[in-house]
C-alpha cells in the first residue's frame with residue numbers, strides 16, 4: 061500500500077495580549093478550515109521569541125503566551141486535527157536562525173517593509189532582533205519542511221524571503237529545505253483599521269481601531285458605531301473610493317458568509333447607520349460561541365497543558381531530524 065505523503069501547513073501568531081478580527085479573518089479562521097483537509101498535516105505555534113523584539117513585560121509573559129494558546133483553541137484550532145506548540149520550547153528555532161543568519165545579506169533585512177515600519181514606530185528601541193526577525197521566521201518555517209504558510213498579506217514578503225534563503229542554503233550546501241508557498245486568503249487578507257482605513261488593523265493603533273476577538277458585546281457595538289466612514293451615504297463596495305465602508309462590508313461578508321453583492325442589495329437606499337447596527341450584531345453572533353469555548357478552556361488548564369506537551373513532542377521530533385541534516389551538510393557534525 062502506498063501511503064500518501066501529506067503536505068505540511070505551518071503558521072504562527074505572536075503572543076501580544078490581544079487577537080483582533082484582522083488576525084482571525086486573515087489567518088486563524090483559515091487555519092481552522094485547513095486542519096480539516098486530509099491532505100494536509102497542520103502545525104501551528106505561538107511565536108514568543110518573535111514577540112521579544114518589541115517592548116514587553118517579562119513578569120506577565122508566561123500568562124500572555126498561555127492566553128494566546130487559549131485564544132487560538134477557542135478560535136477553532138483542534139488539537140485532534142493539528143499540532144500546537146510554543147516556539148521557545150524547541151531550541152532548534154534559535155539554532156537554525158544562527159546558521160541562516162550567516163547566509164543573509166544585511167541589506168536585504170534593512171529593506172524589509174515590516175522592519176522599516178517597526179523601526180520607525182520604535183525609534184529608540186530598534187534592537188538587532190527586530191532586524192533579524194525574518195531570519196527567525198524563515199528558520200521556523202524551514203525546520204518543518206513546510207509546503208504552505210497560511211498568513212495575511214503583510215507576511216507575504218517574509219515568505220518570499222524564506223524561499224530565497226531555502227534556495228540559497230540548498231545551492232550552497234545541498235538539498236535540505238523545501239521552498240514554501242504563502243497561502244493568502246482572497247478576502248480578509250488585509251483588514252483595515254476602524255479609525256483609519258489607510259492602515260491595516262493592528263493592536264498598535266489604539267483599542268478603537270480594532271475589534272478584539274473577545275471584546276464584550278457592548279464594546280463591539282460601540283466600536284462599530286464610531287468606526288469612520290466615507291463621504292456619501294451609500295453602502296457600496298468600492299475599496300478605492302470608499303475604503304472605510306468597503307472594509308466594513310468585507311468584515312460583514314466574512315462573518316455572515318454572504319456575498320458582497322447581496323449585502324449591497326440589502327442596504328440599497330438605507331444609510332450607514334442601519335448597516336453598522338446590523339454589522340455589530342453579525343459580529344457578536346459569530347463570536348459568541350468562541351467566547352463560550354474560551355470560558356470552558358479557562359476552567360481546564362490540565363487539558364491545555366496536555367495539548368502543549370503533545371505538540372512540543374511532535375514538533376521536537378521533526379526539528380531534531382532537520383537539524384541533524386543541516387549540521388551534516390554545513391560541516392558542524
Ligand code: AMP
Nearest residue numbers: 074082083086087211212249250251261
Ligand atoms: P501577528 O499578530 O502579527 O502575529 O499576526 C498573525 C497573523 O494575522 C498573520 O498571519 C498576519 O498576516 C495576520 N494579520 C495581522 N493583521 C492582519 C490584518 N489587519 N488583516 C489580515 N490579517 C492580519
Ligand code: TRP
Nearest residue numbers: 070071072073074107197200201
Ligand atoms: N511574523 C508572523 C506575524 O507577525 C508570525 C510568525 C513567526 C510566523 N514565525 C512564523 C508566521 C512562521 C508563519 C510562519 O504574523
